[in-house]
Amino acid sequence: MAEQTLKEKTAKGLFWGSINGGIQQILNVVFGIFLARLLSPGDYGLIGMLGIFMGVATVLQDSGFSTALINRKGIKHEDYNSVFWFSFSVGLICYVILFFCAPLIADFFGHPELTNLSRVLFLWFLIGSTSIAHSAMMTKKLMVKERTKIEVSAMIASGIVGVVLAYKGYAYWGIAIQTVTNAFVGAVLRWYYVKWRPTFTFALRPLKEMCSFGVKILFTSIFAQINANIFAVLLGRFYKEDQVGYYTQGNKWMNMGYTFIWGMIGNVSLPVLSEVALDVKRQRQVFRKMLRFVSFISFPAMFGLALVAPELIVIGVSDKWLPCVPVMQLLCIWGAVTPINNLYIHVLLSQGKSNIYLYNTIALGVVQLLVVVSMLSLGIYYMVLAFVVVNVLWIFIWHYFVNKYVEISILDVAKDILSFCLISLIVLCITYFVTKLIFNIYMLFIAKVLLATFLYTFVMYLSGSVTFKESFTFLLKRK
Template sequence: MAEQTLKEKTAKGLLWGSINGGIQQILNIAFGIFLARLLSPGDYGLIGMLGIFMGIATVLQDSGFSTALINRKEINHDDYNSVFWFSFSVGIICYVILFFCAPLIADFFGHPELTNLSRVLFLWFLIGSTSIAHSAMLTKKLMVKERTKIEVCSLVVSGFVGVLLAYKGFAYWGIAIQTVTHSLVGSILRWYYVPWKPTFTFALRPLKEMYSFGVKILFTSIFAQINANIFSVLLGRFYKEDQVGYYTQGNKWMTMGYTFIWSMIGNVSLPVLSEVALDVERQRQVFRKMLRFVSFISFPAMLGLALVAPELIVIGVSDKWLPCVPVMQLLCIWGAVTPISNLYTHVLLSHGKSDIYLYSTIILGLVQLIVVISMLSLGIYYMVLAFVVVNVLWIFVWHYFVNRYIKISILDVAKDILPYCFIALIVLCITYFVTKSISNIYMLFIAKILLAMFVYGIFMHLADSVIFKESFTFLVKRK
């Protein structure tokens, strides 16, 4: 593939990824505000308790084969077809098991209402299992425009359903039906936009060829889901559902910001890095440019989100959710560095090193679990703080492994990342002190955002940032 063609595909992917992420988060914010005002922390807490079961079931039905498809150099109908039937079969098996285990889940958390709630909510991953192969094709072929349409339509339809049910007094059922509707609409649209369709044949050969790579991704993803949902489980078991709700709400707003950033590059980075995996020098250059782009966006966006968190929560979802602000601010630090960690893992996956990805994630999960449990008696704030510290420091572990394959020094990475981090911190400090005297919460919220954006732009211009100029030039040309 010619250099210009790869650049064009990457640029197109980044553009549509930005559009996709932006529209999604606007919709998420809009529907999230309505739902949070209509529902209680306890309603969110009940849904949050089931997150780990949904996450693991989703991982099992995928079993790492979608990532294996994306990473595969040569791919045909049998490859997609085998993954489709495997995913659908595992989805059915997982749903049946969890359906009958629902009373046990309810007993564990001490909430009988979780029995029926979980049986409905778990339909989410069963429906989703019918379009995993289609989703892999969308990513493999960099069909980011189509993914945008799918995600936006799914969010709009499911959002209206959730808000309507919450308004009618269905409480946590509104969130559950919203989640299932999102999966249903998304699956239908993936079938519509993807030209490939499954056939009633099943070849075991493609699964065998992808098994070694896929099974490691499977176990990695299981541990990643455990890591991501450990707070909901511990809080649900040892604290009241309100505490789970506050954590879930804070994490939700952080995730909106993080998802917007990662949606710009996440669907592009693995295919592009895999494309240049045989040329170490070229891959190193691509990786470093992706690091600079992510840092340029991630640090000001996520740390800025932490800065405006008090005003955002009060204005958006009312002061009844104020206890979630400290949790949200801590998680924003994690959200700022997570895209960097993800890029490291994509380099490893582009070289087929799913075993390293697996073992490192398992060890990370065990360390997190030990540290978080040790903080259990101190409360949720210190648990989240410990979680964030461990994840930030783990970047050095990812770097150690990636350095083996693309020979990149920690100093080069620091040159790519730290300038954006330091400038973002300086800008936010300036913004905080300049706006400190503003008493009106609405004016304060707007002033913080506008001033931070303006000052950050000035700093980027004075620093003669290449990424800043390239991004600005690209957007102007697109217009």
């Protein structure tokens, strides 16, 4: 019965995660098309330059305690309460510091307009700090359906605000206000759906007990944010804002696909893996099943996105954004592999090995930075290529550590993921050559999508893929 319950919770989480990701990406596409047509690469570039500051501040206010809450056994009110007040206090302190540092940020990038822009945009993480404990509670309780309602509602409200402001000529302010609105609506709805409320008491004991785990997550997340935003910083410092804009736009479209895939499983994998952490054999089985499911979705989706990138960009946001296509295509390779890396990370976290997560992420960041900086003179394309190669190869490093605790061989992992990868590549190569003689861009886009989808589904059916059959059967039951 326990097994059935775990399977049912996981299946429901995956289902609502896919609904959430699907709706969000549809909205992302719709609002993204309007904004990209109304705004310039420079507008996106200015926002992109501030990404690293927002990311680091967000990590600081969380400090790894939300992950610690998800992993914690026998959790009580005072645990959530301590994390709430800690997160809000750090969020407020970070905002005040960055508010007064705004002129220095503007001087660093050489854009005076960043002073006022950053002061408004940084409200995003301050507002978000008021619902971190609520978000952790939703993840721990697998409230994926409620998260779907919250995130979709916040995206609709903020998207409308952003498009209206951009249409009225407010340029980059439209993106900034959109971001702040998203945080505000999301925070309000988390308070609505989660009935837990903080009290005016503060206990250090829960924070101390979670500190050894949380502080490692904190430093790891800081390095992860630096890694994720290193391009925007380097391009903003050494290139024009248009180059930052092209990178930001390409990364944004890639992220739509990646977010959809990881959104299905990301909110489910850590709680489920933590629940079976004491049973190594069972956890290994759960991990491999998740690995197959992610590979089944990730490789065809991300490689397919790279295939249709030229048509998607021209049709969606006009040919003024064509320079972002090569960057987007390279990043799609990274986007296909990253969900697999994330699953490895969640295994380590479920085993309480946040120290390995920390040291490994720092090592990845250092190697990544050295390689990318060495490519600085060659241009953005080679910088992104180096970034992708390092991150793809790093999967072997993650595997080395996970194997020590879950005892899973690299051959087993290869069996789980390589078939989906190779089939995706073959299907997309066939699609590329078959559709090569289609010159109408709209017909070409539709033909690529339909043919690739048909071929991949047909091959999965013929091969008797268990993952394909289970996914199809579950969808029929849901209907």
